[in-house]
Amino acid sequence: MVEFSLDLNEEQRELRDWVHGFAAEVVRPAAAEWDEREETPWPVLQEAAKIGLYGFEFLANAWADPSGLSMCLANEELFWGDAGIAMSIMGTSLAVAAIFGNGDPEQLAEWVPQCFGTESDPAVAAFCSTEPEAGSDVAAMRTRAVYDEAADEWVLNGQKAFATNGGIAAVHVVTASVDPSLGSRGQAAFVVPPGTAGLHSTRKLKKLGLRASHTADVFLDDVRLPSSCLLGGRERLEERLARARSGERTGGQASMRTFELSRPTVGAQALGIARAAYEYALDYAKQRVQFGRPIIENQGIAFALADMKMEIDAARLLVWRAAWMGRNNRPFTAGEGSMSKLKAGEVAVDVTSKAVQILGGAGFTREHPVERWYRDAKIYTIFEGTSEIQRLVIARAISGLPLR
Template sequence: MSDFDLFTTSDDHEELRAAVRAVADDKVAPHAAAADAESAFPQAAYDALRATDFHAAHIPEEYDGVGADALATCIIIEEVARVCASSSLIPAVNKLGTMPLILAASDDVKRRYLTPVARGEAMFSYGLSEREAGSDTANMRTQAVADGDGWILNGQKSWITNAGISRYYTVMAVTDPDGPRGGNVTAFVVHDDDEGFTLGEPERKLGIKGSPTRELFFDDVRIPGDRIVGEAGQGLKIALRTLDHTRVTIGAQAVGIAQGALDHALAYVKERKQFGKAIAEFQGVQFMLADMAMKLETARQMVYVAAAKSERGDDDLSFFGAAAKCYASDAAMEITTDAVQLLGGAGYVKDFPLERMMRDAKITQIYEGTNQIQRLVMARQLLK
């Protein structure tokens, strides 16, 4: 691979983009406003993504997946997010939930759980954060106590994306309370029908309303020993390695939201007339558009380079994943805000999708590590 390969997409990638865009425009976009207004999971979008193998394309072929590389997965998420951020969380969270297994699980565990997700028979969520352990993940309180050949799980997890829709959950729990901080956590797979596992009420959110977010509660949930992901005590390391890879997908989601907002703003300013001409002809508007597009393309290139590093498992992925997520989400917030401004009063009402895109963009600065945490990650990598 030459250095220049990082900055190009292959013909296959661009054919994939066209295919995903067609599905997104035809099958996903028509339901986006209703999913937001009704806080309803976009089932039609999920069905369309499953029918085209775009719901969990990252899963390797040996587990009945299509084996899409990291960049291809980002393109899928980007193109879906261009029309509906909530729907883009279907492929994004399926990757987040299963990435710990891909990185660390035994082949038996991989085969048991990756296969139904690849086939579209189940979704997979990720349980790391808690009420008092958000950015401070090592401070988690959820515990799993050894019991015979299994474990007894007690505690709770907060802000879990697609909770109640997913069948499986990768859950991190302390298994050695007296062990070293961060080295005493183990990852487990929890099933939605495990006795003692319940869900909180859906959160009432600013954006991504079509993707349910709920708490997970564990009350003496028995987990068989063959549901450990990786080795006991390695859970937090696996969780953080997972985030190195999946932060790139949040960057892709942010790029998609921003692209959708820019597309709508461009169409509007070319049609809207004031003072006898289209407002696109005014230099002040043109400068705004140029800045929006410049930030968007910078973000896209950062995400694609980070995706290439994710695919190769490069040593500097932690920096590039954090940088791509941080820059792209900040850019998406700025671009969607400017897009609302360009539409004026029309941007502020629900007749146009810009206000939804602006609300949806905000979460990309917060989840999978706030952008303040991303800056800490980058700084630590620089100072190593």
């Protein structure tokens, strides 16, 4: 157990400043272009891979920080640079986290390097869980995985929706139901290796924000996978299913904990966008003169900026608390992971909206980045569990009731 401290240690400060440097020098200057192009920024990914910011070693080091803060620090800085590009860099970590969390050591060694590709030829990975009929309601998943005993293969059929890097990924990690009668507890995760027949994606979705990040539906038509592609292996799956059938509650709680663990990182991403918008609006308000004085000299503007700063700092404290709790195995008795993502997501939406307002007409144009931050922030009340679902998790945790 590590004592909680708000003093970052030297290693954490170095990491934060290093990622900030990359965000300021490489990511931010490229942001408008890739947002307009609505394409995965492969050259930026290559740059990130070259300096070691894109790859498993980076993630493993950040995850290893016993305070839990390193992933938050890195994400806040990178998303401060630009959320669309940062999502292209960090999107792979969703799939990697699923392999890391569910796979055995051989699976980790085989698939994680393929998720990232090489320094000169980086690849991306996708985590495909959401379906057209199963968004917030994960238990409604229809994608089926059926074991073909004779061939020792799994056969997957179904459709996935809104997958980050879906269709362009080298490795897709796909969740599927192996026993629909068990709802979310009858689901398992599979690796779909590069070039597997039957996995295809039709079109890239056009989006409000995060445009440099590829989002697409993914179709699975008789996708045949060797049994080694079931993350965690058959024996562990059978044990888990047997526990679920006997009514034991441990599995469900474990998967809830996995979600809660990833939420502070997502909250930190939202914070990065909010901070970018706040800093820009503060500078603008000091320079823009109306009625013979800088607009910040109006309390209406100054107080808005004070609130923006306060809300960002409050959200960061929730994010850091949840990250520390997760890393140090503290039980989330009040849905603290959800609290952190909920607060940070809603702060990002509010702060970016206020930033547009502070810039006035200029804020509404593409001459300034605040309109992009305003568009990018909105996803943080939607993906990785909507704000409503986060409130449901918190409400269930504090009430002990199975609220729906």
